[in-house]
Amino acid sequence: MELADMKAVVTGGASGLGEATVRRIVEKGGQAAIFDLNSERSKKLIEELGRESVFYLQTDVTDAKQVEQNIAQVVERFGHINAVVNCAGIGTPGKVVAKNGPMPLEQFEKIIQINLIGSFNVIRVAAAAMRKNESNGNGERGVIISTASVAAFEGQIGQAAYSASKGGIVSMTLPIAREFAQYGIRVMAIAPGLMKTPMFDGLPEAAVESLSASVPFPARLGQPSEYAQLVESVAENVMLNGEVIRLDGAIRMQPK
Template identity: 80%
Template sequence: MEFRDMKAIVTGGASGLGEATVRRIAANGGRAAIFDVNGERAERLVKELGGESVIYLKTDVTDAGQVEANVAEVIGRFGLINAAINCAGIGTPGKVVSKGEPAALNQFEKVIQINLIGTFNVIRVAAAAMQKNEPNAAGERGLIISTASVAAYEGQIGQAAYSASKGGIVSMMLPIARELARDGIRVMAIAPGLMQTPMFDGLPEAAVQSLSASVPFPARLGRPDEYAQLVQSIAENTMLNGEVIRLDGAIRMQPK
């Protein structure tokens, strides 16, 4: 699938990895619908990119009805959707036991709800819509890419909820790819390492330098456009299906 032919939903598309993906899609002639709760940032991005290539629909990915309605609206405006890029997520840290007290269960539930269930919510609705598409010359009707994390494999202390949510994305990717293969819908996941996203904005420069030095090569934080570049590579290589690709500079996270 060429980016110029892409009509995509990008969750979390107002910032970070999602924003970079929206920018790359628009720059290559495709169209993208931002699904995000951050209306201010999203509207600024839509205004900056201009035209009809990028639209915004305020979306809570955990809300089944809202996702269904917004996907239908995108199809009404774009004619169809043939890609869903799941970047929405949170990374709230928290130990299982802190100062002798058990973690608040609702904190764990919130991370799972947004990162894992929210991702599945978008996948289920997008896949149903893609099944109705006419296949392209390669027999492809759609592409789904979800964002996992290296924390799915090497979660650190305090990341039980985050690691569980991203591990769930890794684990559900293959069975969904197998199910949708008959429809010509590819399903992939990307597992980023340390990326320069808004989660790092509040850190002191010394902390950023320390984190950067922990990456074997290149010894720096990943750039959001490198994530978007990988999305484009996956889109354009039809043989990529049913796999998780690490985007991490060979980092292997330590316990803390």
């Protein structure tokens, strides 16, 4: 699928990896709907990129009814949906048992709810809409790309909840791809390493330099634009299906 033909839903599309993806889609002639809670950043992005190519729907990805309603609005606006890029997520760290006692269960539940269940929620509704699409020359009706993490494979101390949520994304990619194969809908995941997203903005420069040096090559943080570049590659290559691609400069995370 060429990005110029893409009618996409991008969750977390107002910042970081999602914003870079929205920009890439629009630059290549496609259209994107931003599902995000940050209305201010979303509206600024729309002003910059143009209302013909981008629109915004305030969306809590964990809300089943809201996602159903918003997907319906996207179909009405674009005519159909043929792509989803799931970037919405949080990464609140926390030890299972800290000095003041066990992690509040609500903290674990919230991370799973947003990262894993939120991704699944959007997939289930969007795929139902994609099934109705006319297939392209490759027999393809849609592509779904979710965001995992290297923490799914090498979670650090304090990342039990985050690793579990991203591990869930990894684990569900293949069975969903197998299920959707009959409809011509591909399902993929990208597992980024250390990326220069807003979560790094508050870190001291020395900390950023130390983290950058831990990446074998290139010895720096990944750029959101590189994530978006991989989204484009996945969209264009119809043989990419049911797989998780690491985007990490060969880093393997240490225990802490």
